[in-house]
Amino acid sequence: MGNVLQREEMDQIKDQDRFIKSFVEEEVYNLSKQVVYFPVRHHSPACAFHLKKTIEEYQPEIILIEGPDHSNHIIPILTDERTKPPVSIYYAYASGEQKYVCYFPFLLYSPEYVALVEAKRRQIPAAFIDLSYGSRLESLEDGHDLKKKNEKLSYHDERMLAGSEFIQRLCQTMKCRNFDELWEKVFEIDGIRKQTKDFVKDVFAYCYLSRKCYDDATLEAEGDLIREAHMRQKIAEAKKKHARILVVTGGFHTYGLIEERKTSYKIQKVQEEKIYPMVYTYQEADQLNGYASGMPYVHYYESVWKALEKKEPAPFSNSALTYLPQLLKKLRGKGETTSTADAIEAYSLMNGLAVMREKAEGGAYELLDSVLSAFTKGERSIATSQPIETLRELLTGDGIGEVAPNSLDVPIVRDCKDRCKSLKLAITTTARNQKVLELYAKKSHREASQFFHCMQFLGTEFCTKEAGPDWMNNRNVNLVRETWRYSYSSFVEARLIESSVYGGTVKEAAAHKLADMVKELPQHQSYELAKWLLMAVVMGLEELSQRLFESVVESVRQDGHFLSLCKTLKTLTILLEQKRLFGLSETERLENLVEEVYYQAVTKIVEQGNPNPNELDELADQLKFLYMLSEKRQADDSREIFSDQLRELLRNDKLPAKLEGVVVAILCNLEVIDRAEISKRARAYMFGSPEQMLHTAAYLHGVFIVARDYLFHQEEILRDLHQMITSLAYDDFLQVVPELRLAFTYFSPMEISMLSEKVAALFQTTVEQVTNPVIDERTLRDARMLDQAIKEEFAKWNLI
Structure with missing residues (x-):
């Protein structure tokens, strides 16, 4: 030394x-x-x-x-x-x-x-x-x-x-x-x-x-x-x-x-x-996972300790004998081709390495080296890494401890474990488990969904939703199943302990945390309140939901922003449409609120004539939403107010082309104006001034948002569009094409195929000729290589 x-x-x-x-x-x-x-x-x-x-x-x-x-x-x-x-x-x-x-x-x-x-x-x-x-x-x-x-x-x-x-x-x-x-x-x-x-x-x-x-x-x-x-x-x-x-x-x-x-x-x-x-896990205690003290391969050294307790003469060798069969079983379960001969060879190599390294027995490092040699033949790559990585997992272990019931037991932790037990969620290991929930079919699955959402909201990292409806962002709300991945660990328990300041149960903590967040929201932003109302319902927080509902009612009456009201209306509509899933038996007050928000939003349509350019896309989507909602309503007066507001908005000379397309398409669908008006206004853009011509794509984009079927009934617009494109200057063409491509993204593959047939007929050719690239990929690649070769040759002669 x-x-x-x-x-x-x-x-x-x-x-x-x-x-x-x-x-x-x-x-x-x-x-x-x-x-x-x-x-x-x-x-x-x-x-x-x-x-x-x-x-x-x-x-x-x-x-x-x-x-x-x-x-x-x-x-x-x-x-x-x-x-x-x-x-x-x-x-x-x-x-x-x-x-x-x-x-x-x-x-x-x-x-x-x-x-x-x-x-x-x-x-x-x-x-x-x-x-x-x-x-x-x-x-x-x-x-x-x-x-x-x-x-x-x-x-x-x-x-x-x-x-x-x-x-x-x-x-x-x-x-x-x-x-x-x-x-x-x-x-x-x-x-x-x-x-x-x-x-x-x-x-x-x-x-x-x-x-x-x-x-x-x-x-x-x-x-x-x-x-x-x-x-x-x-x-x-x-x-x-x-x-x-x-x-x-x-x-x-x-x-x-x-x-x-x-x-x-x-x-x-x-x-x-x-x-x-609190409980702890083998994985968290392992030094290789970021723990600051102790040795790696926690489960392996526990097996050595148990062998020492039994006074076995060769505790390390005996431990290796238990891990090699487990490794074979685990690898075969993963679809790997392994043989018992590999395990026998690994054990022999381990003992040989121990002799060479002057050790009485082969330890964890000899076991790892021997498996690397016997199972992967010494070749370490992504394709051959499975045996050694699986062995590391086995040596580390995936178990979780257990703390005896005690007066210091944090109530929220105990509630979480009790809830997992009642919902049949496996938390005895740190393995990532999957749970598929049939939201509409089983009450217990709806309760599990509420529990998962509460745990996710509290930031415990206990669970992650892999598939299912996204209520907060209004995506995939038509799905009837949720798929969650979850696992319990000391980290989850630590986050629960931190959340104990909000309450003694998971639901109580989620309710109080959400209530504190809502207090910070401006009263006039009804959408944020409505969004958290929906989240409270999803988490099954009944008492808080009732209080939030009253707050949303007050906020709606102070909210003068069209987009905020529309998003609030969309959120409340989800609640109303999914009342069976959320267990809402009394919906009269909710229906009245939806009605109130609808009229509040519709009466502000006329004010959208000169919108913020950054809000243009969202305005178009919300006008479409209001149109779809009006189609479901029975009262004639509500549809009349909606159409009157749109006609008044259409009279605005400064109305952006995209919004004009949306409004015209809606009014045509409502049969307030003739469908020929769409073509008339399209021609005004296509064959108007150069500046108007550049807004053609935006106008068509707006039309297709609401009525993309128009192209299949009014074929003259394709001819007009062809005439306009051929008359464009090259720089103007480059400016218009991206917006035109965006406008046609609303069409499904089948509709694109149908349009291809109409375009082929217009040019008196076949669909294949229309859809095939002008130059095939191989020709382009050969041309690029030739171009590069010419450049290199020119460079030798200083010609470039």
Whole structure:
């Protein structure tokens, strides 16, 4: 180690091994002293293995553990027999407008969890002694920067240990790809075969030499020194009451707990920090998924731990034997062609690699390398990545923990789990499940839809709708099924805890959150209110829906904007048309409101003669909507008012061409004016002034929005259009063509085929000649290549 470490501080130590050995024997792991320090790497099976041996031999009166001291009341819940790791303690802390979240996970083989369980079994106290998360941030001048370093912050952050210069150079010397492979080789595989005192000495040595790569300023900025000062104080308090104290902390801090320092720190106490026990998942605890401490391949090391508990002589080899058959089964289920011979070869390769790498057994990295070689024959590509990726999934696991029922259980979390159980939604794993809901056929499916919409609205990321009606944007509202993907995780639980400020159930939280959002809306924007009314109905929030309905009524009477009223009318119409789906039995008030909004909107049509150009397309669509709605109405007076408003609008000389086309087409369909008026006005554009000619496409676009069937009954417009196009100048043609293409996008493929026949007849040719490209693609490609070759040849002779 001395040859590897090139630090000035270490150069002053003549005999590093002697110093570390004597320090461990006298100060760290001296079972005759009042305090015994046990350094660990978080979530290490080997550390947990030797920790149990230490507890058995030392017989402590109390176990002190690195963990936030204000969460000691969680310990009985964590050690309850009904609690099944992985679980976590959730911390949420707010400072001003900033919110910070931290997780303290426990796996079945985490040394901290094993210490808690052993303390309970022996009926001795166990306590956390570290700073709380909020106090840790508030006590540091740059404490809030800690949050920026890792979005999913773990209380045990091992970046300092794994990223030290000592560890990096040691990995190079020992030919290990990373710190995790180095740790597995030295401590997990070889460590379980060492005497406990030798194991502790090695763990301390690695952590101590890594720590010496950093100066005090860095350690202080990271919050290590203030945390260690707090833990030293807690240890001193325990020494006044207990004769044998076992201290279990991350190895990076062990030297700092023993080292005498005169520096004092002012610790800021935080009262507003939320603390809850919560479930956790294998995937979230895996280091490769962004978790800041512990080892990867969580499920794999759990299987190793279980083998150690059974005192199996070869726990790593036995674990590999369980994963290879699972890998075969999983790959075959995915349609991959694999053989048992591949698995046998992989197991043989794993053992061979272990011998070559001087390991007692093949670990996770030998298993991965052997599968890569045996299953993919060493070829790593997208086409051959399935075996190795599937193995990684198996090694990580997809399970989720369980927290024993307790008084700290957040009501909204319990309600969510109860709702999932009643709706038969699978949340026992982190797998992405699919649920297809028959909205009209089954009441339970409508209830599931309401639940999914509530969870989505709360931002829990529990579910995603893949298909079905989009009520908020008025798309696909004719569909009768919804397809959802969902999965439960600790992230979902954390978001639910954050939403608990709105209510104790999922529905209550969604209702209060929506009510707060509605308060911020201007009263005169009826559409926004109507949209959220629809959303409240979709989520099944009956009481809030009634209040929002009253707000919409008031807002409509203050809303003077035509487009807002039309969109409000469209939203209310959806509610009325889907009354059976939404369970609306009393609809008289809704029908009256629809009637009122309709008249409000229709009477403002005449005011749209000089619209904002950016609103032109939306105005055309809303006029079409009002026309379609008027066709469904029985009262003659309502249709008369609608047609009168349109005729008055048509008299406006400044009416844009697109709106003119829409209005003329509607009036023709209502039989208020003759259909020949469409052709008459089209000719006025086609053969008018040059400026009018350029608006022809916009006019036809408006006509086709409402009455595209006109082309099939009035063929003269095709001849007029042909005559106009042939008379256009080249620059004018380039300006008109894009708008003409846009106008014809309203026609279906069958209608385009019918138009092709009419155009072919006009030119006395066949449909094939009309629809085929003038130059085929191959000719174009050859011409392009020839053109490029000529350019290159000209360039050689400086001709271009």
